[in-house]
Amino acid sequence: MHMVLRHGTIVTATDIYQADIGIHNGLVALIGRDLHGDSILDADGRYVFPGAIDPHTHLELDSMDTVSADDFYTGTVAAACGGTTTIIDYAEQSQGGTLRDALQAWRDKAENKAVVDYGFHVSITDATEEVLTEMQEMVTQGVPSFKCYLAYPEKLTDAELLRVLLRAREIGAVVNVHCENGSLVDFMTDRLLQEGKTEPRWHPRSRPASFETEATQRAVTLAEIAEAPLYVVHLTCAEALKAAKRARASGRPILVETCPQYLLLDVERYDEPDFGGAKYVMSPPLRERWNQQVLWNGLVVGDIDVIGTDHCPFNLVGQKDIGRDDFSKIPNGMPGVETRVPLLYHEGVNKGRISLNRFVELVATNPARIFGLLPQKGTIAVGSDADLVVWDPDKEMTLSVENLHMNVDYSPYEDVTVRGYPEIVLSRGKVIVRDNHFQGQAGSGRFLRRKPFVA
Ligand code: URP
Ligand code: ZN
DSSP states (O other): OOEEEEEEEEEOSSOEEEEEEEEETTEEEEEESSOOOSEEEEOTTSEEEEOEEEEEEOTTOEETTEEOSOOTTHHHHHHHHTTEEEEEEEEEOOTTOOHHHHHHHHHHHHHTTOSSEEEEEEEOSSOOHHHHHHHHHHHHTTOOEEEEESSSTTOOOHHHHHHHHHHHHHHTOEEEEEOOOHHHHHHHHHHHHHTTOOSGGGHHHHSOHHHHHHHHHHHHHHHHHHTOOEEEOSOOOHHHHHHHHHHHHTTOOEEEEEOHHHHHOOGGGGGOTTTGGGGGOOSSOOOOTHHHHHHHHHHHHTSOOEEOOOBOOOOTTTTGGGGTTOGGGSOOOBOOTTTHHHHHIIIIIITTSSOHHHHHIIIIIHHHHHTTOTTTSSSOOTTSBOOEEEEEEEEEEEOOTTTOOSSSSOOTTTTOEEEEEEEEEEETTEEEEETTEEOSOTTOOOBOOOOOOOO
8 A cells, every 4th residue: 555544534425434545556445444554644633525626617718808817737736725636627619619629728728737637618609510519529538518608708599508408418418507698798788887887896787696597597498498407507696596496396407506705705895995896706796695595505405516616816906907997898707716615614514504524515526426527536435536635624724815826816715714724635646735835746637538427
């Protein structure tokens, strides 16, 4: 045995027990008592979680005349320091381009930089017949999930989304949908700007919860017609959740993701002075606070399956400030890949809202199951990759741009103190983080070929 992780309390989506973990050739080789190995890592008094999976990141994304501030090195270092050992990033089809080119472009961005394992979803922005045919090749290449936008210039029409859903069903893929009514957003944005309403606080008014709810209902309806699985990305509000819930009640494979920002931050953030509201300009926007309780309930009762991040950071200085005189020009997105797991642990587990098992399920096991990575990732079992997090439940950390690793000049959670933080993080059996210091190697992350979707 190369290494033994000794005396930790192992937590999976279903179990909590104390045992040693024997690691050999990057895999969990044995789980038992009194194991011996070439080296020993002591985990006494700490939890051992499966490395978390963030199924929603945008690293090095060209967006609104700039590029998201984390590349595959800084973004995955930050992920690892926060306990995330797998990401699934979005490769974007360019207008008129092929899915093959999109996937290759993103694989090239990641190859020599990523420090944790990674997969890709491919976003379909141009749903031609050729592209629908090409979807099969993506599944064969280990990309069994596609994204469609109902907002932004890349938005698909209803008929186009329906075609993608029908095709996805045939080939064992799931379609991730960004649910906002883009035509209404465009109309409302123009109207607000014409009225001279240009500050960040008008961003949420340009895309209210009702626009998200309508688009969520529409995506659900189209998925029902196609009898295809649907994964609603970054759901923010009570009414949209209701729409998804109704379809789930009739047995449809409708899966729902939310993000920490929608559980913890609210629309009042846009009123921060001195252009501070720009920090939270993302789509969909933060909502009124009362929605948060509904989302937490959804996590508890199982109406929400996954916590992702939608990590898409832009610096306040030099990027967000492109939109100082026009909120619609502020690059959309926020940092989050490093803080997701500690925030959910602190706000969820410490505050008694969710159990330890449910926590692991939301940040690791469900993303692995839905996106074709289980049992290689997302759990701790003999034969799984030794992507492991030794978690110190007593470690307090005050989150700040000073001690976080994301390559961005602000933290939306500046000065928030969490209790519970990764002490050691292993990627395929190698220690890559110790006490918030990264000690792995650029390019050590591998491209993951994921399995087709199973309902
Ligand atoms: O504002 C956001 N969410 N930016 C990233 C792209 C997306 O919509 O997911
Ligand atoms: Zn996104």
